[in-house]
Amino acid sequence: MKDSPHGLLLVDKPAGPTSHDVVQAARHALHQRRIGHTGTLDPAATGLLLLCGGKATRLQQYLLAWPKTYVGEIRLGFATTTYDAEGEPLGEPAPVPELPVETLEQLAQRFTGALDQLPPPYSAKKHAGRKFYELARAGEEVPLEPKRVTVHTLALQAAAPDRLRFEVTCSSGTYVRSLAHDLGVQLGCGGHLAELRRVRIGPWEVAQAVAAEALAQADRATAQAALIPLESALLPFPEVVVNPTAAAHFAHGQEITVRDVEGEFVPGGHVLVRTRNGSLLGIAATLAYLPRARTVSLAPRMVLAELETDEKS
Numbered sequence: 001m002k003d004s005p006h007g008l009l010l011v012d013k014p015a016g017p018t019s020h021d022v023v024q025a026a027r028h029a030l031h032q033r034r035i036g037h038t039g040t041l042d043p044a045a046t047g048l049l050l051l052c053g054g055k056a057t058r059l060q061q062y063l064l065a066w067p068k069t070y071v072g073e074i075r076l077g078f079a080t081t082t083y084d085a086e087g088e089p090l091g092e093p094a095p096v097p098e099l100p101v102e103t104l105e106q107l108a109q110r111f112t113g114a115l116d117q118l119p120p121p122y123s124a125k126k127h128a129g130r131k132f133y134e135l136a137r138a139g140e141e142v143p144l145e146p147k148r149v150t151v152h153t154l155a156l157q158a159a160a161p162d163r164l165r166f167e168v169t170c171s172s173g174t175y176v177r178s179l180a181h182d183l184g185v186q187l188g189c190g191g192h193l194a195e196l197r198r199v200r201i202g203p204w205e206v207a208q209a210v211a212a213e214a215l216a217q218a219d220r221a222t223a224q225a226a227l228i229p230l231e232s233a234l235l236p237f238p239e240v241v242v243n244p245t246a247a248a249h250f251a252h253g254q255e256i257t258v259r260d261v262e263g264e265f266v267p268g269g270h271v272l273v274r275t276r277n278g279s280l281l282g283i284a285a286t287l288a289y290l291p292r293a294r295t296v297s298l299a300p301r302m303v304l305a306e307l308e309t310d311e312k313s
Contacts, residue, residue, distance in 0.1 A: 006054030025215035047198030066202030083177035238263035
């Protein structure tokens with residue numbers, strides 16, 4: 001549709017619906033077929049989904065660079081097949097050790113930083129074209145394929161003798177279910193994720209989100225009012241503003257050099273490119289950076305050609 005909106009939509013997902021259900025509701029509410037997401041939540045989980053509409057779907061892979069913050073609860077005493085409350089217990093309950101503040105601080109420190117994490121056996125991760133949960137349900141062996149993730153911060157607090165409250169900020173792709181499971185293993189009593197809510201993705205908080213129920217009612221006015229314009233999209237990369245000549249070259253896939261830049265530019269790193277009127281032109285890769293001259297050379301990686309400026313040079 002010609003009037004289909006382009007931008008980002010923050011949605012607060014309740015427990016029950018799948019993330020795909022929310023995406024479908026957004027398509028109906030916005031009258032926009034091109035709706036994508038930047039990371040799903042399990043049906044039992046609640047909280048922030050960051051959806052991309054129209055041209056903004058081209059930003060999906062870059063928005064994944066934002067860290068995510070979750071709060072929730074871990075039940076100790078036994079692990080489960082799915083690493084959460086939906087699964088079957090793995091063995092008999094085990095006694096939960098005392099959990100003084102010092103122990104919890106040491107435990108949080110143990111699981112902070114870069115980690116090699118195994119995805120849950122019941123997950124959507126694929127191996128040879130098949131999802132892990134398909135292999136698990138068929139009784140087949142799920143491969144051990146650790147993934148490097150980063151836990152930026154982790155706070156743990158005893159909520160009951162067998163319950164831990166947590167807040168974690170981690171890189172995209174981190175399985176909080178696996179984190180809960182691994183914490184239980186480390187304590188020697190087993191554990192699983194009992195509750196999970198995503199409260200933040202990068203600069204966006206769940207308090208800013210529209211309720212998923214409004215989308216389910218195909219409330220277009222509410223959905224459009226909550227839409228973040230494409231020009232206002234934020235990414236965890238340095239930004240440059242280019243003149244009309246450089247904008248035209250960039251839009252045609254040519255390398256450009258930008259002077260009087262501010263920020264830190266890492267060779268090979270991503271850079272957000274805007275025109276003088278604030279339009280988002282695309283994403284570039286840094287070819288070279290001269291700090292003293294405040295000059296950076298860029299190569300286009302993703303161009304939103306439709307957003308070229310009409311400014312005169």
